[in-house]
Amino acid sequence: MPDSSSAAPELTIGELSRRSGVPASALRFYERQGLIHSRRTSGNQRRYHRTTLRRIAFLRASQSVGMPLSVIGEVLGFLPEDTAPTREMWATASECWTKEINARIAKMERMRDRFTECIGCGCLSFDVCALVNPDDELASRGPGPRRLLQP
CATH class of the missing domain: 1.10.1660.10 (Multidrug-efflux Transporter Regulator; Chain: A; Domain 2)
Known part of the structure; x- marks a missing residue:
């Protein structure tokens, strides 16, 4: 070599x-x-x-x-x-x-802690969203996974 x-x-x-x-x-x-x-x-x-x-x-x-x-x-x-x-x-x-x-x-920890509840997208596609996001209130905060994006 x-x-x-x-x-x-x-x-x-x-x-x-x-x-x-x-x-x-x-x-x-x-x-x-x-x-x-x-x-x-x-x-x-x-x-x-x-x-x-x-x-x-x-x-x-x-x-x-x-x-x-x-x-x-x-x-x-x-x-x-x-x-x-x-x-x-x-x-x-x-x-x-x-x-x-x-x-x-911090973002990954939020995802770990909140993902099983709801990703916060406001889509109401999961039954639990009606409890976590009644009347799609997260939609007023903008598009995307609002609960995961906020600190």
């Missing part, structure tokens, strides 16, 4: 896919979203800087805790294109995302 000092500084999309475990179609999507970057060869083939492997690892780890790509992109936007995320950046992102994560936890 070659040592990292002799490794090519750029990867093809196939190599990046194999190394990252992410399908090439997802890599192209990430690129369209501005989450990763490539340069084009004279033959219009993509070439990715090796640091893209770290960016993808950061991206996938962030997705695994429920962060939307738009939020991940904001954090990655602070890095120059060919710079890998650092441990410090992950710590900063984690701190920034605490509010978002706590809001998601």
Whole structure:
């Protein structure tokens, strides 16, 4: 196995896919979203800087805790294109995302606690809704699952 000092500084999309475990179609999507970057060869083939492997690892780890790509992109936007995320950046992102994560936890707890009563949509499709939402009063508060959306 070659040592990292002799490794090519750029990867093809196939190599990046194999190394990252992410399908090439997802890599192209990430690129369209501005989450990763490539340069084009004279033959219009993509070439990715090796640091893209770290960016993808950061991206996938962030997705695994429920962060939307738009939020991940904001954090990655602070890095120059060919710079890998650092441990410090992950710590900063984690701190920034605490509010978002706590809001998601609170929403899930509301869902757990209220879902068996009524999702609060005002549809009156469940027999119990006539008791929990008489005369469809939740409809006046707007569309969607009103009881789950409110804190």
